[in-house]
Amino acid sequence: PATADEGAAAGPCPVVRFDMADFTVADRVSVGLHGRSDEMIFEATVRDPSSELYGSTVVLRQLTSSQAKRRGRRALEVLKKLAHRQMMYHSYAMQVHGYVTPSKAMEEGDSPLVLVHGYHGSYSLRHWLQLSDWLPTLEATLALDEEQVRRVGDDSVGGPAVTRQLRLIRILMRDLLIGVNYLHSHGMAHTELRLENVHVSPVDKHVKVGILGNAVDFHDNDPSSSAVASNNERRKMMIAFDMRCVGFIMAKMVLRELMDSSTFQKFKSFLNKGNDPSCLREFLLPILSQNSPSGNIGLQVRICIYGITVSILFLEVV
Incomplete structure (x- = not known):
């Protein structure tokens, strides 16, 4: 189940750690979801009943290269910085919810970082x-x-x-x-x-x-x-x-x-x-x-x- 990341739970908008089991991944992706060559994009529905996002559509952005992972970690840092202005962040940024924890079978340093963020329609x-x-x-x-x-x-x-x-x-x-x-x-x-x-x-x-x-x-x-x-x-x-x-x-x-x-x-x-x-x-x-x-x-x-x-x-x- 999804849990608040360490060091972020005190804020009003914590970074959440998800498991892949928390999602039902769709078999298609909207054309407007922009990704780079070092990213893979998936649409998914949160199926964990204990999550505040239960039933919501989200985007899973799998970041594979070291540069892409740096972007993902930076997005999580920005989320923590802007947490005290949660309403403004939700209104004007593509809300990042958290990330998917790597499986035990994979070394954390080698595994891709999967960022979980909001789905705001099919078109850019x-x-x-x-x-x-x-x-x-x-x-x-x-x-x-x-x-x-x-x-x-x-x-x-x-x-x-x-x-x-x-x-x-x-x-x-x-x-x-x-x-x-x-x-x-x-x-x-x-x-x-x-x-x-x-x-x-x-x-x-x-x-x-x-x-x-x-x-x-x-x-x-x-x-x-x-x-x-x-x-x-x-x-x-x-x-x-x-x-x-x-x-x-x-x-x-x-x-x-x-x-x-x-x-x-x-x-x-x-x-x-x-x-x-x-x-x-x-x-x-x-x-x-x-x-x-x-x-x-x-x-x-x-x-x-x-x-x-x-x-x-x-x-x-x-």
Whole structure:
């Protein structure tokens, strides 16, 4: 049966040690569950009646390489750090429940680490955006009401389709920014914000920002003044990097052409070369015009600059 991990039971959100016997493993896996080459993904149902998760669908992420195991252990460390803000963690992160203890027949150092984390629907945000009817489908999943629409600002500009798309993007970005700010306020950077790592939960309607296996601390424990100055610079750079990734996510939601990998690489290259951001509109117009029946594309670009790092925070097709 599942038990609290040593040293974690005192917190409100302990790391739980599971046995494989606690699960019924499904014979299929949802297409949207993103995994790396050194990971194996399984969907399972918790069948231990004594577990708080009894009857719940979870994901078993089997991590085989040393690097993958490091990510898994880091995800467990982050869980312990954020346990005192359990509600926020549940709302904006892909909740990690614990891990599966290795069998006695296997040496612990050689056996894969099996991470147990929440299942938040079959699609990552990338898979949502690749659907031909992604807008009405995602609207239905989020079950938007008038209050939610009101909270994300003015929707009086643009045609009906543009208005609906921008309204939905504002809702998703609001949640994403809350989740990222939550991490930053606890001294950590995400470092892996990509469409593949972002899920939209149909249960609580929140954006989940991954399992945080690559979350990095802003500060080390050296109290010297030089270390403090270095930590401040490190913090600024990491926040800037995360926000740049958030900008890329928004850009892909607004401009579907950027979902194409070659087009997106050109887009990133333009920014990395230090081009004047005011030239971005002229750079994008030929790309967008390729798929326009009339060849007449209007584009409005608003840009926020964080230090010397350019983050695309809003792109609007008009």
